[in-house]
Amino acid sequence: MTIEPTLTDMNTIVSLAKRRGFVFPASEIYGGIGSSWDYGPLGVELKRNVRDAWWRAMVQERDDIVGLDSAIIQSPLVWEASGHVAGFTDPLIECRSCHRRYRADHIEKDLCPDCGEVGQFTEARQFNLMFKTFLGPVEEDAAVAFLRPETAQGIFTNFENVRTATRKKIPFGIAQTGKSFRNEITTGNFIFRTREFEQMEMEYFVRPEEGFASLEYWRTERMRWYTDLGINPDRLRFRQHDQDELAHYAAAVYDIEYLFPIGWSELEGIAYRGDFDLRQHQDSSGRKLEYFDDERQERFIPHVVEPASGVDRCLLAFLVDGYTEEEVNGESRTVLKLHRDLAPYKVAILPLSRNQKLVPKAREVYDIVRKRWMTDYDDSQSIGRRYRRQDEIGTPYCVTIDFQTVEEDDAVTVRDRDTMEQVRVPIAELGALLEDHLTG
Numbered sequence: 001m002t003i004e005p006t007l008t009d010m011n012t013i014v015s016l017a018k019r020r021g022f023v024f025p026a027s028e029i030y031g032g033i034g035s036s037w038d039y040g041p042l043g044v045e046l047k048r049n050v051r052d053a054w055w056r057a058m059v060q061e062r063d064d065i066v067g068l069d070s071a072i073i074q075s076p077l078v079w080e081a082s083g084h085v086a087g088f089t090d091p092l093i094e095c096r097s098c099h100r101r102y103r104a105d106h107i108e109k110d111l112c113p114d115c116g117e118v119g120q121f122t123e124a125r126q127f128n129l130m131f132k133t134f135l136g137p138v139e140e141d142a143a144v145a146f147l148r149p150e151t152a153q154g155i156f157t158n159f160e161n162v163r164t165a166t167r168k169k170i171p172f173g174i175a176q177t178g179k180s181f182r183n184e185i186t187t188g189n190f191i192f193r194t195r196e197f198e199q200m201e202m203e204y205f206v207r208p209e210e211g212f213a214s215l216e217y218w219r220t221e222r223m224r225w226y227t228d229l230g231i232n233p234d235r236l237r238f239r240q241h242d243q244d245e246l247a248h249y250a251a252a253v254y255d256i257e258y259l260f261p262i263g264w265s266e267l268e269g270i271a272y273r274g275d276f277d278l279r280q281h282q283d284s285s286g287r288k289l290e291y292f293d294d295e296r297q298e299r300f301i302p303h304v305v306e307p308a309s310g311v312d313r314c315l316l317a318f319l320v321d322g323y324t325e326e327e328v329n330g331e332s333r334t335v336l337k338l339h340r341d342l343a344p345y346k347v348a349i350l351p352l353s354r355n356q357k358l359v360p361k362a363r364e365v366y367d368i369v370r371k372r373w374m375t376d377y378d379d380s381q382s383i384g385r386r387y388r389r390q391d392e393i394g395t396p397y398c399v400t401i402d403f404q405t406v407e408e409d410d411a412v413t414v415r416d417r418d419t420m421e422q423v424r425v426p427i428a429e430l431g432a433l434l435e436d437h438l439t440g
C-alpha cells in the first residue's frame with residue numbers, strides 16, 4: 001500500500017465540496033453571484049465544528065477569556081472612532097482597455113490579468129471597503145450605518161461592560177465569532193476571499209509593557225491550534241508584516257500563512273494593536289476606558305493583542321489539507337483526513353443490505369449512536385461504495401451490521417477511515433469504543 005499525500009488543486013476541492021454538499025455557489029439557479037457561497041448539509045456541520053473547536057480552545061478551556069456576541073450594526077460613530085471610515089480602504093485601479101477593476105497591490109508589472117494590456121491602468125484611488133446602508137425608511141446622511149467589517153470593535157466598545165460584569169483582572173481576553181462584511185474589490189478563489197464571511201476574533205488586554213511578550217505567546221498558541229487539529233506543519237508558516245503594510249491600528253502583525261493551492265496566503269492575523277482602539281473610543285465617546293490596577297495603584301489604558309481568524313478560510317485550509325488520494329492494493333481512493341473533532345459525521349451506520357432482518361437492528365444501533373454523535377445512516381448501494389463515500393466526506397468510523405450480527409453475536413464491525421482496519425465489537429461495547437476513539 002502506498003500512501004502519498006497530495007497538495008490538491010482548487011478545482012478538485014470546489015468540485016468535491018459541491019458534489020458532497022459542503023459548499024454550493026450562492027444563487028446558482030440564477031447564474032450565481034460570484035462572491036457568495038452557501039454551506040450545504042456537510043458544510044454547516046464542518047463550519048460549526050471549526051467554530052466550536054476555536055471556542056473550546058479560546059474560551060471554554062481558559063480561565064482568562066470570556067465570550068461576547070455583539071451586533072453587526074453599530075453606531076456609525078464606532079467606525080469613525082476606529083478609523084475605518086477614513087482609513088479602511090484599498091487602492092482601486094481600472095484598466096482603460098477592458099474596464100475591469102482591480103486592487104492595485106494585486107497587479108504585477110502593470111499587466112491587466114483580464115485583457116493582457118500593459119500600462120493601461122488609471123491612477124489608484126482609495127476605495128472604502130465598508131458596506132454602507134441606511135437605518136429606517138429614509139435614505140439620508142443622518143441614517144447612514146455600516147455592516148461591521150470586523151467583529152473586534154464590538155469587543156472594544158463593550159470592554160467596560162464585560163470587565164464590570166465579570167470582574168476580570170488584566171490580563172484577560174474577550175472572544176467572539178460572527179459575520180463580517182467587506183466590499184472587496186476582487187473576490188475569488190472559492191471561499192478564500194468573499195464579501196460576507198465569518199470571523200473568530202479575540203482581544204487580549206494586557207499591561208502596556210507586556211504587549212510584545214503577549215504577541216509572542218499568542219503566536220505560539222495559535223500555531224499550535226492548527227497543528228493540533230491535524231494541519232501539516234510544513235504547510236504553515238509565519239510572515240511578519242513590513243512597516244508599510246501594517247493596518248492603521250497595528251504596531252506589529254504576524255500572519256499565519258497556509259500553503260493553499262493559490263500559494264502561501266493569510267489564514268490568520270495576530271496583531272499587536274497597542275492602546276489604539278480603547279484610546280480612540282475613549283476620546284470619541286467621552287467614556288473612560290481605563291483600567292485600574294489596584295495592586296499597583298496604577299491607572300492605564302490596556303494594550304491589546306488580537307488573534308483574528310476566518311471560519312471560511314480555516315474550513316478551506318482543513319479541506320485542502322485533509323484531501324488525500326491514496327492507492328490501496330492497486331485501487332485509488334479519496335479520503336478527507338479531517339481531524340475527528342472537525343469531521344461532519346463522526347460515525348456512519350451501514351447495514352450490509354436492506355434485508356428486513358438487518359434493518360431493525362441497524363436502526364437500533366443508529367438510535368443509540370446518534371444520541372451522542374453526529375451520525376449518518378446509509379443503506380444504498382454496495383458496502384464498498386458506501387465506505388468510499390464516507391471516506392470522501394471524512395467520516396472517522398463506519399459501523400457495519402451484517403447477518404452475523406442478528407443471527408450469531410449481536411456484534412458489529414467498526415472500520416477506521418485512515419487505517420481501514422476493522423474490528424468486531426459487541427453492540428453493548430460500541431458506545432465505549434466510540435467514546436474512546438472519538439474523545440480519548
Ligand code: GAP
Binds near residue numbers: 195312
Ligand atoms: N480584526 C482584525 C482583522 O479583521 P484581518 O486580517 O483583516 O484582521 C482576520 O481579518 C481574518 O479574517 C483573516 O485572516 C481571514 O481569515 C478572515 N478574512 C478577512 N477578510 C476576509 C474575506 N474577504 N473573506 C474571507 N475571510 C476573510
